[in-house]
Amino acid sequence: MASLYVHIPFCQRKCVYCDFYSIETVALMDGFLDALEREIVLAAPRGGGATFGTLFFGGGTPSLLSVAQLGRVMSALRGAFAISRNAEITLETNPGTVSLETLRGYRSLGVNRLSIGIQSFNEDELRFLGRIHDAPQAERCVGLAREAGFSNVSIDLIYSLPGQTAVQWDATLARAIGLRPDHVSAYSLIVEDDTPLARMVSAKLVSPNPLEAEASLYEQTMGVMARAGFEHYEVSNYAMPGYRSLHNSAYWSHEPYLGFGPSAHSFWTGRDGEPPLRWSNIPALGRYCDMLRGGEMPVASRESVTRTQLCNERIFLGLRSAGVDLSVLEREFGIPADRLALADALVEEGVAVLEGTRLCLTPRGYLLCDEIAARMMV
Numbered sequence: 190m191a192s193l194y195v196h197i198p199f200c201q202r203k204c205v206y207c208d209f210y211s212i213e214t215v216a217l218m219d220g221f222l223d224a225l226e227r228e229i230v231l232a233a234p235r236g237g238g239a240t241f242g243t244l245f246f247g248g249g250t251p252s253l254l255s256v257a258q259l260g261r262v263m264s265a266l267r268g269a270f271a272i273s274r275n276a277e278i279t280l281e282t283n284p285g286t287v288s289l290e291t292l293r294g295y296r297s298l299g300v301n302r303l304s305i306g307i308q309s310f311n312e313d314e315l316r317f318l319g320r321i322h323d324a325p326q327a328e329r330c331v332g333l334a335r336e337a338g339f340s341n342v343s344i345d346l347i348y349s350l351p352g353q354t355a356v357q358w359d360a361t362l363a364r365a366i367g368l369r370p371d372h373v374s375a376y377s378l379i380v381e382d383d384t385p386l387a388r389m390v391s392a393k394l395v396s397p398n399p400l401e402a403e404a405s406l407y408e409q410t411m412g413v414m415a416r417a418g419f420e421h422y423e424v425s426n427y428a429m430p431g432y433r434s435l436h437n438s439a440y441w442s443h444e445p446y447l448g449f450g451p452s453a454h455s456f457w458t459g460r461d462g463e464p465p466l467r468w469s470n471i472p473a474l475g476r477y478c479d480m481l482r483g484g485e486m487p488v489a490s491r492e493s494v495t496r497t498q499l500c501n502e503r504i505f506l507g508l509r510s511a512g513v514d515l516s517v518l519e520r521e522f523g524i525p526a527d528r529l530a531l532a533d534a535l536v537e538e539g540v541a542v543l544e545g546t547r548l549c550l551t552p553r554g555y556l557l558c559d560e561i562a563a564r565m566m567v
């Protein structure tokens with residue numbers, strides 16, 4: 190199954206921790222959409238023959254799109270690619286940007302999954318993060334999503350904020366679960382380079398949480414989510430049965446995808462034994478639009494993915510999510526026997542289990558995921 194990703198590069202205001210490419214000049218949206226339509230048309234031949242099972246609008250803040258603007262993009266995509274009739278179509282939504290009418294409009298265009306960026310239900314934390322919404326708006330957004338007909342609603346949360354206590358995080362988790370979402374993504378706060386948060390840390394205005402505190406909040410998350418009936422199916426993702434993100438699962442199992450918009454990434458399987466290709470778009474709106482006006486694809490970098498890279502990514506992505514199929518590693522990549530023997534050691538250490546030939550991490554293993562992946566990689 191192939192996937193499509195569209196990056197909407199605008200935000201009403203930048204959050205202090207965010208390193209995704211987006212700008213605050215929302216007035217440039219229509220000019221961007223002209224360029225995006227060109228990019229989609231130029232990319233159509235590459236996607237010919239494939240059926241796309243998922244489409245994801247990320248960013249940035251895709252919920253800044255009016256219904257008419259989203260309609261333009263959907264028409265361009267449907268004109269260029271074979272999108273499955275029952276495709277999962279997700280739109281990332283900021284609770285500070287939506288109304289019932291807009292959500293109904295998105296739904297009528299075929300969007301069937303909302304991913305709502307809430308991050309916290311604690312007002313001090315929301316202010317610290319630079320979010321444009323408060324907790325009641327976030328709660329209202331989930332209610333509006335249901336009223337607009339969305340039966341698949343995901344909530345994004347962030348934990349391990351500087352000084353965050355277990356009690357504070359528990360309160361956010363409880364309010365999130367109380368809204369009965371179908372899916373929750375809970376990420377630890379990362380201090381990304383070149384963000385206002387990184388500058389605050391350098392100036393010693395805030396101190397990142399120690400690793401032990403972060404690990405303890407992560408263990409708390411796993412326990413709370415499991416007791417609430419969620420399946421922990423990826424390091425940071427929890428789903429009610431039947432509600433795993435098909436789009437992200439496709440990334441994690443190395444399915445091909447085409448990305449559009451500034452900074453979007455693509456991964457596409459080679460033809461006739463050629464290695465797969467990976468490329469990324471220019472992360473600058475002006476240059477992106479100029480290149481497309483000149484009939485050029487807005488690509489910043491391109492690489493062929495080697496077999497070793499593919500094997501290591503299969504291990505890393507698999508361990509983080511549904512597990513690594515050892516028989517596939519052996520058959521497709523001829524992985525050395527000592528790495529396969531390592532699987533038995535990991536099971537003995539209690540950080541992994543074997544389900545048939547698939548090596549899956551336990552909750553304790555998720556805590557050590559990067560370390561375990563480094564031990565297995567070739």
Ligand code: SF4
Binds near residue numbers: 199211306
């Ligand atoms: S709204 Fe999302 S994409 Fe925009 S700055 Fe905040 S975290 Fe980043």
